Amino acid sequence: MADAKICGVKDVRAIDAAIAGGARYIGLNFFPKSPRALSLDAAATLAAHARGRIEIAAVTVDADDEFLAAIQRATAPDWVQLHGSESPARASAARRFAGRGVIKAIPVAARADLAAADAFAGAADMLLFDAKAPPGAAMPGGNGQAFDWAILAGRTFPRPWFLSGGLTAENVAEAIAASGARLVDASSGIESAPGVKDPDRVAAFLAAAR
Numbered sequence: 001m002a003d004a005k006i007c008g009v010k011d012v013r014a015i016d017a018a019i020a021g022g023a024r025y026i027g028l029n030f031f032p033k034s035p036r037a038l039s040l041d042a043a044a045t046l047a048a049h050a051r052g053r054i055e056i057a058a059v060t061v062d063a064d065d066e067f068l069a070a071i072q073r074a075t076a077p078d079w080v081q082l083h084g085s086e087s088p089a090r091a092s093a094a095r096r097f098a099g100r101g102v103i104k105a106i107p108v109a110a111r112a113d114l115a116a117a118d119a120f121a122g123a124a125d126m127l128l129f130d131a132k133a134p135p136g137a138a139m140p141g142g143n144g145q146a147f148d149w150a151i152l153a154g155r156t157f158p159r160p161w162f163l164s165g166g167l168t169a170e171n172v173a174e175a176i177a178a179s180g181a182r183l184v185d186a187s188s189g190i191e192s193a194p195g196v197k198d199p200d201r202v203a204a205f206l207a208a209a210r
Helices: 012-020 040-050 065-075 088-097 111-120 172-179 199-209
Strands: 003-007 025-029 055-060 079-082 101-108 126-131 161-163 183-186 191-193
Touching: 003 012, 003 055, 003 199, 012 025, 012 040, 012 199, 025 040, 040 055, 040 065, 055 065, 065 088, 079 088, 088 101, 088 111, 101 111, 111 126, 126 183, 161 172, 172 183, 172 199
Parallel strands: 003 025, 003 183, 025 055, 055 079, 079 101, 101 126, 126 161, 161 183
Antiparallel strands: none
């Protein structure tokens, strides 16, 4: 059994499906190259719909203070998720824009990549292990790819962590069993088209995860 984040939501139907299915978090995406990207105005509307019902994560990629401050004013996120090349110092600095803390994504292709998590022991409040983007990819995440979940089995990390990358209703139970994950994150694997969350797939994913 794992708690879940439904990432890259773009409409209230997706939020309502996440809440109904028992998700703990939603992600609002602010990376312009993503099909899940939101304007500040659209994100504000969705955040208002979600606030107090589910925890909100603002998903960013190498965002500067000005942009993080704008996101904070628009959405008052519980979490700021850093999905770029942010350093531990940058992760620490981003905390002031979040109500609860910072989630730092760690790109993974092989066991050795997990070592990058150690540097964020005092800088991030949670970690997110995502499949490393293929060469030339426009996005650092949300590419529908998985990595070998078993490399996480039995490992301990300085912070709670999410498993992400290519998760679907069909494979999430296997992924949890193989990795030992207690938090899972899904985006492209629960969509009917890029950026379009399918409420039925959201429900099936959450049922499988829990």
